[in-house]
Amino acid sequence: MAPPSNSVVKPQRLESLDRIRGVAVLGILLLNIVGFALPGAAYENPRAYGGWHGADLLAWGVNFLLFDGKMRGLFSFLFGASILLIADAAQAGGRDPVRVHYTRMAWLLVFGVAHLCLLWDGDILAHYALVGALAFPLRRLPTERLVILGLLLVVAAMAVFALVPLLVWTLQHQASDVAGAQANAGQLQSLNNSFGIPSAQAIARELAQYRGGYLPILRARIAESGTNPLAMLFFYGPETLAYMLLGMASLRSGLLGGAWPRERYRRWLRCCWGFALPAYAALAAWLVASGFALLPVTLASLPLTALVRPLMIVGWICLLHLALHPGSALASRLAAAGQMAFTNYLMTSLLCTSIFYGYGLGWFGHFSRWQLYPIVVAVWLLILLWSKPWLARFRFGPLEWLWRSLARGAVQPMRRTDFARSAIASQ
Template identity: 65%
Template sequence: MDAAPPPHDARGPGRLPALDVVRGVAVLGILLLNIVSFGLPEAAYLNPRAYGGWHGADLAAWLVNFVLFDGKMRGLFSFLFGASMLLVIERAEASGENAAKVHYRRMLWLLAFGLAHLWLIWHGDILTHYALVGMAAFALRNLPTGRMLVLGVMLVAASTVLFATIPLMVHHLQCCASGPAQAAEYARDLQGFARSMGVPSAADLARELALYRGDYRSIVGVRLGEHVGTPLILLWFYGPETLAYMLFGMAAFRSGLLRGEWPRYRYRRWLLICWGVALPAFVGLAFYLVREQFNLLPVVLVWVLTVPLRPPMIVGWACLILLLARPGGTFTERLAAAGRMAFTNYLATSLICTSLFYGYGLGWFGHLSRWQLYPVVLAIWAMILLWSKPWLARFRFGPLEWVWRSLARGRWQSFRGAASV
């Protein structure tokens, strides 16, 4: 509206309000996708035909999320993680600290938080993945900005090629059985893909519904049995893409984009370029899936085709947010506060949603249709926006940010006193 936020907050040395505002949008936006994993069976995340409704308002909810938010909010979060990581490293170096020690202590404690979150609270944890990829990203922090971008593009291309093996495999399983015995084997393999990306069998759905409508001990038991190796699996499949996003975030930080330092015309120009390319492509892919009625092979194929389209959508989102943010505005300040407490708000969201949807809480799992999940999202957004700013008016950090910072630095940090937000 008026201008992008200034590069530094006059009320607190070294604060970058632009980063906080974009992070605030990301931590709210990521719930638009995570709510599906909290409230519906696993396959519904990628395939609305699997569960939760795929007509009318349910289809509209899927379309909006697929085109504008799916993968983009996670990617934006990853951009910001890379930018914030670089900021912490540069400040450590400027103050004469051992940057490697500071960084790896932060990542090791983040890994510990993430594993606790993954195994004890929710299987959709992203913190563990960020900690592992962040450890690798440290070695690339001093690359020139241009090389960061080139390497990021190469990693996205490598991810696309890696993911492309999945639709090739599905196509082979669907068409290339050489006899009855092999056809039966291929059908079993296809059912494995259907459990996560297609339409699961009634028996598979019944088992998942029974599990998450059950007690805490049963859920954690399955989680510990099935997700012990999840961090390494995610690192293999999604690590290159996430590392690319962190590199893009570091480059965007250095260029001034995520600092809020670009002139408005430059944000507008890159928004038009990025969304002018990617947005029509996402719309086309969405209508292709609707036309194909979300059959397994089209779903898997589109999942691959979105990989190279996500980075320009993410850059466009960052530009749009900073164009709309009004310095000093009430809503902008509340978004910045939510972003500064992103760690606390992310984990609080998991605690709230698992308490609402799982059997040891209210047991809503599988009882709401897709569109009915979004009033829940709005209510949680309101809570985050209402509580973050008053908290930071009294305390320097969010509660979990304070614990993480204290553990990473090896001493309890000063907690009381208003933060600059």
């Protein structure tokens, strides 16, 4: 990420970041929709549920190659960049950056835990709050050191991820007696329920749970997922922290903010995707040839993809800077969706759980994989249609305003006219 400088980032909103964030908030639904609509193992393994032939296999393959992990990675890069921007804005405004950051992270943790417990167990906000607290003291590192530390954390993440396929291999190959084999079979079935082909009983149990009422789902979610933020911090923390630090470096180097010449973006896109896409395609072919067996799935979805995912993320940044022309209708719609990413992310949880869970339309488990994507397109259109008109009247999305007001300990001006009047009054 060849750095022209380590200069302080100007405390201003960068529309280029909002455009990329808008793509990320739309793109992440391509993966999350599986978590909303199908039993959990289907997220990693299409053979678990929802179909793995024909159009269903194609839907899985496109997501595996282009979107799975990459949209989450884009969010993490952008979150790291926002740490720099908000700290600089706080300092420019005469406020304490440390207090501003940790107050924001504390409230984000509250939002994340509420989202996790009340709406959906796939929450990422609480995880970002915890990792963001760790990332903040590292923001002053020189750009080169941010890159080096980020890459070392990617290697550390691969080592953590490798524990899962190592456990699978050990269980499959080490059982010297009948009792040991039975114990191993039980642990293997537990892993199959997450990464492989769950038992019929596990599938039936999950279908019954999510086709039920709100209170039973709530009780089960709290019992099964209440400690998710801590578990995620251990398992995904190194990778997320790596991406936040690389996001800081990307902003400083000009990559993320759109400061590079177009030819440089083209060159980096060719280099990054020229290596990463064939690697992902080879992994996808291996998974299909193996029939999505447990060991290949855990290897491909965890440590092996972690090696090349950063290249895919950087390639996405380059592609979006090349493809989205500032001022175009699509770019402005995406920028508005990105500026309201917090609201739009939580809105998709509310919409999708209402569509698929039993207390809503009750469609959980009733669609094959490819049939979920017309619903994704409908949600995309809603986000793109409502975000820009809202921001024409208001300074923030509804939840962005609430988060900002709570973090600052005072109600913030919401309407643009109210903000203009308060600015005039303060002069």
